Amino acid sequence: MSDIILHHYPTSPFAEKIRMVLGFKQLSWKSVIIPMMMPKPDVVALSGGYRRTPILQIGADVYCDTALICDVLEHLQPQPPLYPESHKGLARIVAQWGDSLTFNPVMAFNFQPSGAAEIMGNNSPEWAKAFVQDRQAMRGGAPRMNSSDAAATYKSYLRRLSDMLTDQPFLLGDQPCIADFSAAHPIWFTQYRTPSVAGVLDATPLVKSWLERIMALGHGQSTEISSERALAIAQSSTPAALANEPFQDDHGIPLGSEVVVAADTFGTEPTTGQLMAATRTRLTLRRSDERAGTVHVHFPRIGFTLKKVSP
Numbered sequence: 670m671s672d673i674i675l676h677h678y679p680t681s682p683f684a685e686k687i688r689m690v691l692g693f694k695q696l697s698w699k700s701v702i703i704p705m706m707m708p709k710p711d712v713v714a715l716s717g718g719y720r721r722t723p724i725l726q727i728g729a730d731v732y733c734d735t736a737l738i739c740d741v742l743e744h745l746q747p748q749p750p751l752y753p754e755s756h757k758g759l760a761r762i763v764a765q766w767g768d769s770l771t772f773n774p775v776m777a778f779n780f781q782p783s784g785a786a787e788i789m790g791n792n793s794p795e796w797a798k799a800f801v802q803d804r805q806a807m808r809g810g811a812p813r814m815n816s817s818d819a820a821a822t823y824k825s826y827l828r829r830l831s832d833m834l835t836d837q838p839f840l841l842g843d844q845p846c847i848a849d850f851s852a853a854h855p856i857w858f859t860q861y862r863t864p865s866v867a868g869v870l871d872a873t874p875l876v877k878s879w880l881e882r883i884m885a886l887g888h889g890q891s892t893e894i895s896s897e898r899a900l901a902i903a904q905s906s907t908p909a910a911l912a913n914e915p916f917q918d919d920h921g922i923p924l925g926s927e928v929v930v931a932a933d934t935f936g937t938e939p940t941t942g943q944l945m946a947a948t949r950t951r952l953t954l955r956r957s958d959e960r961a962g963t964v965h966v967h968f969p970r971i972g973f974t975l976k977k978v979s980p
């Protein structure tokens with residue numbers, strides 16, 4: 670099998686979720702460090718437009734969104750499981766809560782002035798301005814949540830997580846599962862990237878020790894490669910055969926059509942290509958790029974819109 674290539678940057682919480690999962694499954698992977706903001710020409714050469722972080726590449730297959738990336742990693746390395754049979758529905762629902770509902774308030778809390786200064790680090794004021802503008806544009810101009818409201822929400826969420834950890838080391842039992850990684854990555858950011866505001870965790874020591882247990886799993890074995898190398902790997906590879914899964918047509922769009930797929934909330938840059946698959950869980954587009962060659966770009970169905978390109 671081709672190598673697992675993660676396109677990411679160190680401070681991305683969603684990328685940290687995937688790094689944690691790679692550690693949990695003790696996988697070896699290649700690491701491509703990508704820009705934290707647009708422009709991202711080498712990412713877009715692979716994805717066709719999608720700009721969120723991270724993306725996963727395996728040869729000429731590109732997987733967008735961490736929910737799908739986790740499914741792909743589970744398929745490649747089923748043990749230990751991310752979705753334990755006894756509570757796989759619950760695990761996915763708690764994970765979706767972590768990824769969608771906790772992320773915004775926790776990041777708004779982390780971005781209060783002292784945290785923002787830590788995030789901006791030694792970068793120039795111009796870099797900081799461009800970063801703020803990039804994220805504003807990504808949110809479609811919507812303001813970030815006020816940090817006092819964010820603090821109140823964050824503290825409630827921490828208490829709920831703490832309640833889940835009273836009698837067990839991980840959120841749903843003795844072993845970690847997808848629920849833990851999705852709930853942990855925004856809190857990881859508070860603890861390790863904005864330590865000036867990490868005192869918020871002191872009221873819930875069970876959450877702190879849970880985060881330490883997750884961090885002890887490590888990040889697997891990684892080797893850094895350049896984005897040029899990753900593009901050359903895509904160029905010299907052929908997309909993997911598509912799984913033999915039924916076509917689920919919810920849009921009246923036949924396979925083979927030229928379509929556009931985009932995230933339905935923020936970071937909605939579209940990807941255009943030929944619809945190769947629309948299964949219960951994912952959409953696959955075939956597209957060609959001068960530098961990446963012919964690739965298959967895969968998206969989860971949840972959180973993405975599918976439209977036919979108008980003739």
Ligand SMILES: N[C@@H](CCC(=O)N[C@@H](CS)C(=O)NCC(=O)O)C(=O)O
Pocket residue numbers: 681682683684704705706707720721722723733734735736768807936
């Ligand atoms: N639902 C997406 C969310 C990904 C996301 O929001 N990533 C953030 C970084 S943690 C991002 O894309 N920020 C802008 C960027 O990296 O350009 C997923 O699960 O992958």
